[in-house]
Amino acid sequence: MTMRERERELIFRLEGLDVQDLLLDVVLFTSFYKEIQAYLEEVRKENHQGFFIAREIYNLLEELAFAEDVQAEGPRQLQLKIDALLAFLNGVLQTSPSEFSSTEPSIAASLGDAEFRELVPVPGLLQDLQPFLLEFSSMSEYLQELDSSLSKGNLSRNQLQELYRGVHSLKGTSSFFEVLQDTIPPFCHELETFLANLLERGELANLEESQALSRSLRFLQAMFQNLQAALKGDRRRVELNLEQSLEQLRRLNAGSAFEVEKIMSSTRIVGGGQTAVRIPADQMDDLADRLQKILLSISRVYREQDLSRLLFREIELIEKRIRGVQDRILDLRLFSVAGLFERCERQVHELSSRLNKKVTLSFQGSDTRVDKQISDGVFLPLVHLINNAIDHGIEEEREREKVGKTIAGKLIIRAYYRSNRVVFEVEDDGRGLNESEIVRKAAEVGINVDFGSIPREHQLLRLITQPGFSTKSTLSQTSGRGVGMDVVSNQIRQLGGTLGMETREDEGTLFRIQLPLSFFTSECLVIEGARGKLCLLLSNVYSVLRVSQLEPSQNQQLQQGHLVHEGEDLKVASINNSVFQSDGGTEDTLLLLKDTYSNSFGLLVEKCSSKETLLIQPMGNSLLNQLTLTRSAGILSDGSLSCVLDIDELASLVDKSAEAQA
């Protein structure tokens, strides 16, 4: 018997099955039990989702066979699972192979083997949700029923109990699916707690509880509808407000432990106020990706020679509009830093009153919008810097008076954009870093300080961010609550950012955190070397020169790894030697670049191929964490992926390789 024939037979069998009969008739029960067992054995060898449903039926049958007293719950569950399996089997048989492989690339599609085509692809893909949804489609109807009972005010204990079990089972099953993990299980968990409390008390205490229950029922229904729509490829969604529903349940459940952190980290709140919708970050990425693909198609159309003027104009317009949509989507991912600043403000008040120091706090750029990851990640480093500023930077009142400063110390926290980065600054008007003290301390631990070529502040920062370089003995005369700067520096590095500092004795200190924006569009210059194309942000390029048009003396300088250009001596390195570490063709083009500290340097490349507007995204993968020279990439108009060079890392690489050459 082929798989298909067996499935047809099973469908026939399931359709004619009455669960009540099954439980009363031992012979019927045993034969069905064996049949499911045989089916399980069969599908075990296949990559088959029906297996999971069949296994649950099998487990239920076993439970029922040994149960001393069959509760109403058991048969109902069994009926649900049988319906689900039936629906699933029908779904499998009705789906043509081409339909299966067209929506998402699957094992079936890529193995190219007809035998695999009727199989459901690996977990994680959308199609896998189908059996899950089918299983719970009856629950959706049931929810409606409950909701109307609730509004009529005659919800029975049995109904509540049933809902409680349903929610529990939904929680378990949905946590199996990665795509649902962040929404359904946490919600179900909270609802479950709520229902358990309710069952224990035996009544709805007040109007709010009944509203919360009603809202939760509708929320679950809407969630099912959205999932179903998503599976059909329908992009329309019923608006869900997970946060609000959760909030209410959580309040009512006060005292029960619930982790909301997980949801916070993987979904982003879109919009604000009452009508906020939570959208998983994945869906946003997907949307951005689709738009990018449309733009790529458009750029291919542009290359067509005989495009009529009218068509060209229309396409130009379409491109402009799509870019508009793309920008809006990128915008949706972002939060204003106002919330972050508020948290910082509380920190400042708390610390200044504890240390008995007057601090005038001001914020600049509260409307700067950053990714949730950034605003979450930068909070602790900011708090450390704020603590240091108040504790160590800002002087005691008497000391401030003596040097003619205002009694209240000034603390400014800023956020702004700088090319592809978002910058946070913490500035105080305190005593500044005590350079001689730091140098003395460095010597004590055996670090030789040479203020030669490296700017003094870089050197100082490098010293104070050394692990074990205690802030207590260098920055503070008061009790050292300040957290080691090495921790701050590490946290920022983990976010892919850099820490900078400016300090003047008796005038104050400014710490600057620069972090990469998660997704951004930027104009890039595409450059080529022996091993492919790379991108540089156009804002970092200030001049492009032809090597063949340089003077002989300058050519000679290039050989020695530098170039005197407009009176400035710049270090120069070659893309093939330093970046690709390979031999290559002639490097005929010299780029003059500026890093974020406005230091100029040169890079020899084989070619500058184009200027493009790219959607740049971070690589964000643990295996690529150790990369420094490039941390993000974008898709070029020819469809290829290209790495974007980090200008500051490139600067230090050029520095090193030019020195080696000299």
Place this chain on the structure above:
Amino acid sequence: MNLSEFFQGPHFGRVLLFRLNSKLIALPLLDLKEVLEDLTVTIVPGAHPLIEGIFQLRGKILPLIHLHQILQSGALTATQQSRVLVIQYEQEVCAFRIDQILGIEALEEENFPDYSDSGRFEFKGESGQLVDAGQVYALIQEQMNMQD
């Protein structure tokens, strides 16, 4: 990997069998995310030699690693049967090239004569190795740290 875990749910012994050069490898089916026919790889300057490059899959940037180097199976030959497997371990996704997919199989306990965590198995008279995504990650991280 732990074999008793492998035979109990949710794996139930199901694997994707494939070849890396002459080596026979079994990957638990649940660790497999996707199979790709081919892809365009972008070189990443400064990346570890065990990383061939990056590619994009539906908007996500993923690393392509040299599994044959990590498992020391000898170089691969690109043929029509070559494929790229995308695997997932917890939240981490990466991909590697392989020579040939043999199919989806359900391994039984008798396929593992020594039944040890080394994952050595016998299938149709041939000896192979069971490797899960977690092991791939552990191995690559170990080797990357070693050469640093």
